[in-house]
Each structure stands twice: as C-alpha cells, then as structure tokens.
Amino acid sequence: MAEDAREPAAPAADGGTAARPDRTAATRQALVQAALALFLERGFKATRMSDVAAAAGLAKGTTYLHFKDKESLFADVLRGVLTETGGRRRIGRPRPDEPTRAFLLRTVPPILRELQASGRFGILYLMAREGPQFPAVADTYHETVIVPVLRLVRIYARRAERRGEVRSDALSRLPIIFVAPAILSALWNNLFGRASPLDVAAVFEGYLDLLFGPAPAGSDGPQQT
Amino acid sequence: MAEDAREPAAPAADGGTAARPDRTAATRQALVQAALALFLERGFKATRMSDVAAAAGLAKGTTYLHFKDKESLFADVLRGVLTETGGRRRIGRPRPDEPTRAFLLRTVPPILRELQASGRFGILYLMAREGPQFPAVADTYHETVIVPVLRLVRIYARRAERRGEVRSDALSRLPIIFVAPAILSALWNNLFGRASPLDVAAVFEGYLDLLFGPAPAGSDGPQQT
C-alpha cells in the first residue's frame, strides 16, 4: 500500500474561501478519472503519465503535485473504484419460501449488467493482468472484493443445497464454480469483445437453468432426487 | 504475424558437415525455451531480451542472430507451444451407451492435469494478459485453440442434452459455460496460486457432479424428464 497522496494544502483553518481545496480536489478527480480510463484501456505499465495528464487537460508535472508516483496514482484509482461501489449494493434476501433460483434470477443479472455497464469488470481484467506485478494491490482486491463475494456465494449455495435444488454440494465446496461463467465471459469481453461479445447476464441466466433446471411453469421445484 | 526468423546460414548445399545447422538449431531452441519460461513468469513486456539471452547462456546480441526482434521471438515461442501439443491429444469417443458424465470424467481430468503440469495454462494466462497488445497473436490463439475446443464442447453438450442428462440446453448454446470453471481456476492459480491454489481437475469433477448429478451407484441414467 502507498497512501502517500501529498496532502494538497492544509485543509485546516483557512482564512478565506473554501474554494481552493475544491479546485484541488476537482483536479485530483480529473486525474483519477483519466487514469482509470487509460489503465482500463491499456493496462498499468503501458499507460504513460504524460497521457494521463494530457487526458485530464493538464501538464505532466501537475500529476506529481497530486500523486507521489505512478503506482500511488494506481492505488488511488483502485481505492476510488472499490469504495465508489460504495452505497454498498444491498443484495437483499430471498423471501422465506422463494426458490433460490428465482431469487438469484431477479437479483444477480441486474448487478451483472451494472458491473458491465460501469466498466467495473474492466477493473477485474486489469487486476488479472497486472496483479502479479503489484502483490499489495492484488491482496487488497482479493480481500475487498473476492473474499466477500465468495462468502456470499457460499451462503446461497448452502441454501440451495439444503433445499435440494441443486444436484451436488460442489457449489458450496468450491464457490468459484458459481461465479466462473459470469466472470469468464466478462474477461472474454475484455479480450475478444469487439469480435464476438457475450452478454454476461444472459450467460448467467443460461447457467442458472443448468444448475437448477429451466424455468418452472408454476412456481418451481421439479424433482428432488 | 512475423515469421521473419532470419534464416541462419543457407541450409542449402553445404560442402561439409551438417553439424552447423544443428548447433544453430540448438541455440535457437535454447532461446525459445528460456523465453517461454520468462514470458510465462513475467509477461511479454516485462521480460528483457538481455535476460532471455542470459537464461539461455548467451549474450544479448546473439538473440538477434536468430530472431528479428522481440515480437518475432514471441511469435516463435507461441508457435512452438501450439504445435508441440502436436501429437494431437486424441480425445477418443464415448462408448455407444456410455453416459456422457462417465466419458467426460475419464477423459477430461487427465488432460487438465497435463495442461496444468506442462504449464500450458500459463500460456492461456499469458494470452489473457498480453493479447490486447498483439491482436494478430491473439487471433492465432483464438483460432488454433479456443474455437476448436468450443466446437468439441458443443458436440458433447448436444449429446448430453439429447440423452436428457443435463437440465437445459444452455451448454450447447453457450459452450463457454462448460469450460468456465476449469479455465477460471487455472487463471486463479496463475494469480493467487501461491496463496491458495486450486486443483483444476478437482474443480472440474465437482462441476460435473453439479451438471449431471453426483456419481450414480450402478452405472447411471437418472431421469430423462
């Protein structure tokens, strides 16, 4: 971790307007946004600081008034995206007798679509590409995103297994199986997107059919072994 | 694509021993091997030509007697790995009445284990990381590896669906779903491998349980709707 953000002017007792820190904050923000876009597009190493600055409408030197170095800019970009998820996408719970399949079907695809649209999947891809070179950052991501998600998956996997909705306990044993199709199609899009894009949410829905059986006519509950 | 490999001395009518081209070929081979290892470990951009040469026990300049530039070395490395798969891993066919699950279970895990052991999954990861920067190479990989694999998947997905062994036709519609857990765990290993490695074959077996139901007692054949 870095955190060294080069405190831009004491936000302490300012005699006059509070306009200054605002200007500064806006500039910072512009840089972070520009950097995010470029990092997503080209990756960390391949992005030049001069380009970041230019994209933010600033000169290269200015960047270094706000960020100690390239890596700390990267850390800030990441932190921004991770916390910006911020409002903390609430997942809600399934209604007492709601089939797990129905619950997942109404809950997950919108999230996937949002992740897709907001480019948050791009971050995932970015981490996959540059993670090895920045173990600290990769760890942060692992703990902030991956572990919680898998924990959540495990909870609902157990529920589905308890209710006999799925064919084995593999989901709760290896929660990565549950997220694999969605994640992989997201990666696919960042890789072959232009050529043949996949609709991540659609893939997920198809996957649900496979796991739980296709949409039931009435409410649900086909065979339970 | 490059291919410009800088023909090392006319292999044509040599007046004397055929030893020369051998020496040359050996050196080439050493370079390719060293490059492969380093590319897998650090990625293309982050690998220095001087390191490749050193790893092959040669001086940097020598590398350029055998390869036009870094990129053409990369192309050669890739070509080597792709064709070396060479003997053409035969997949065999399921016996007439063999359940698809059983067939996959005896066929796929060994392949996965070999891919794992031989580091071929590393290539996959390498492509994921550097693909965007080298569209031509990514295309080659797409056509040489991905398309054929997905085609194969589709064939067996159809079989399983025809026989009513799986719960939906999502597999043949979106074959990526079938390979997702294995691929993603392979990528995971290249990313968090040291921390918490996954047994790719085990993940796949768990996934089979989920798709087809757990191992049947006798031979198989649960419900067909």
Place this chain on the structure above:
DNA sequence: GACAAGAATGACCCGCGGGTCATTCTACCG
C-alpha cells in the same frame, strides 16, 4: 598451421517514459 565462414560477443546507440524543479500563472486579500 593457415585460413575461411559462420557463431557469438558486448560495448554502444538512442528513444521512451518516469520523475524533478525553477519558473510562471491565477486568484484572492488588504
């Protein structure tokens, strides 16, 4: 042993891009 021919070397070149800093610009205050 002399000599040719290819293989290998490593000092060198040079552009790219991260990072610095003396200077200029802007905005506000008395």
Place this chain on the structure above:
DNA sequence: CGGTAGAATGACCCGCGGGTCATTCTTGTC
C-alpha cells in the same frame, strides 16, 4: 494595486531496455 500562496507548467534529467555492429572465437578443411 501590490503582495502572496498555492496551482500549474514544461524543459530537463536519467536510467532502462530494445536493437546494432565491429570485433573475436570456434570449428572444420586442406
């Protein structure tokens, strides 16, 4: 208006690493 403090600039520095080439080393032949 003069003063000042922080924001911004962009010319500059410099190491890194891809790529070159005059030179040396090896190997095989007569």
